[in-house]
Amino acid sequence: MAQNDHMEEKVNKRRFHLSDNAFAGLMLLPVFAILVSVVFIPILKGIYVSFCEYKISNLNEPVWNNFHNYIKVFKNGEVLIYFKNTFTYVFFAVGIQFVFGLAIALLLNQNMRARGIFRGLFLIPWIIPSVVVAIVWTWMLQQQFGVINYILYNLGITSTVNISWTQQPFLAMMAVTMAAVWRQLPYMMVMILAGLQSIDVSLTESAKIEGANSWNLLRYITLPSIRPVITTTIWIAVMANFQMFTIVFNMTGGGPVNATTTLSLAAHKKAFLEYDFGAGSTIGVLWLTVLFIATLLYNKFNDRYVSDYQ
C-alpha cells in the first residue's frame, strides 16, 4: 500500500516536472513582459507615428502622411543643428571625462596613504542628482554673482566679472559640458581604476627592469591591458550622454537660439511644447537609427579587436 502511494507520488512529481528551458522561460517572463510593454511596443509605435500626422487634436486617429514629417524636419535644416549639437556635446563630455578620469585613476592607483579616503571623496559628485547638479552649476555660473566668474576674474583669466555663460552659444555649450563632466567623472574614474587594478604587476615590473619609463609603461602596458574596459566604459558614457536631458534642459533649456538643443531636447520640444507627436517621434527615430548604426560599428570594431587579440 505504502509502495503504491510512493509510486503515485513519483508519477505526480513527474507529471508536474518542468523542463529547464520552460523554467528559464518562466524566470525571464516578467522582465520581457515589462520590456515589451514599456519599451519595445512604444518604440514600434513611435516608428509608426513618425510617418503620421499625430497631434493633440487627433490623438485617437493618427493620419498616415508618408515621409512628410521627415521632409519637414530636414527641410528647415534644424535637425542637422540638433545632430551637430549632440555630437559636439557627446564628443567633449566623454573626451574630457576620459582624460581626467584616466589621470585621476592613475593617481589613485599609486601607493599612498589615505588612498581609500581620496577615492571616496572623488566619488561624491556621482551621488548628486542631475537636477541638483544643473542648479548648482547654474548658480556658480550666474552672470552677476556667480563664484566662477569672480574666481576667473581674480585669477586674471577674464577681463570682466560679468560673463553670461548661458547667453553665448559657445559658453553655453561649455557650461553644460563642464557640469556633465563633473557629474560623470567619478563613473569614468571608478571603471578605469577597476581596470588598472586587474593589470598583472609582473608585466609592469618586467617592463621597468627592461628600462621602460613612465610614458612607455602607460603607452605599451597600461592602456593596452585595460583596452576592453576603456572601450566598454566609453561606449556606456557615449550612450548616457546621447540621452542627456536633465542637465542641458535645466541649465540652458536648449538655448541660446538652439545652440545647446540636443536631440533629446528637440524631441521633447516638438512633442511636449508644440504637441506635434509625429515630428517628435521622427526625431526619435532618426536618433535611434544613428545609435543603431553606431552600435553595429562598435560591435564590428570590438570583434576585430578580439580576433586580433586571439
Place this chain on the structure above:
Amino acid sequence: MPARIKPVHHYAKYAFTVLLVCIVLFPIYWMLVSSFMPNSYLMSLPPHFLPKNPNFANYIKIFTNNQYLTFFKNSFLVSSSTVVLCLIVSILSGYGFSRYNFKGKGFAMTAILTVQMFPIVAILISLYTLYLKHARHIPQHHRAVNQVDSGVSHGGIGNKEGSFFNSPESAARYTVSQDDHGFGSRKYVARVHLLGCTFKTIHGCNSYQIGSKFLCLFLNIS
C-alpha cells in the same frame, strides 16, 4: 638611525591630490555654504567663501513646509516601488540567465542590453500619448480631479500641481526657477498627475533616472 627623507615628488603627489579633491568638491561646498546664508548675502560681491551669519532658516523653511514633505514622500514611494519591482524582476531573470543554458540566450541578453540604447524621449512620446488616451478611462481620474479642484478652490493650484509630481530634486529645480505658471487646465493637471504616478513606477524598472526626466518633462507642460 636617522629618519629617511622622502623625495619632493612624494609630497607633491599628496598636495596635487588634495588640490584635485578641493576642486572636485568645491561645487558641493558652495551648495552647502549657500544653504546656510540668506539671499541678501548670496546676491552680493565679493562672494562669501565662508558662511556669513550662518543660520538654518532655509532648512527650517523646507522642513516646516508640507509641500516639501510631500516631495520627500513622493520620492520615497517612487524609489521604494522601483527598487522592489527591479529586485523581483532582476533576481528572477538573473537566475534564469546564470543557471540555465537555452536556445536564444545570447539574443535575449542582447535584447535586454539594447534597451539602454533606445532614446528615452522617443519612448516617452509613445507612452505619453498612450496614457493620455487611456487616462480618461481610469476611475481614479475623478479622485485626482477632485484633488485638483480642491486645490483650485483654495487658490493653490500652482502649489498643488507641484506637490503632485515633485521629488526633492525636481522640487529644487522648481523652487529655483521661481516660474510657477500652473498648468491652466484642471482636468489636464489631473490626467498628467495620474500619468506621472503610473509612469514613474513602471519605468523605474528601466532606469531610475527616467523618473526625474519624466518629472522635468511634465513640469514644463503649461
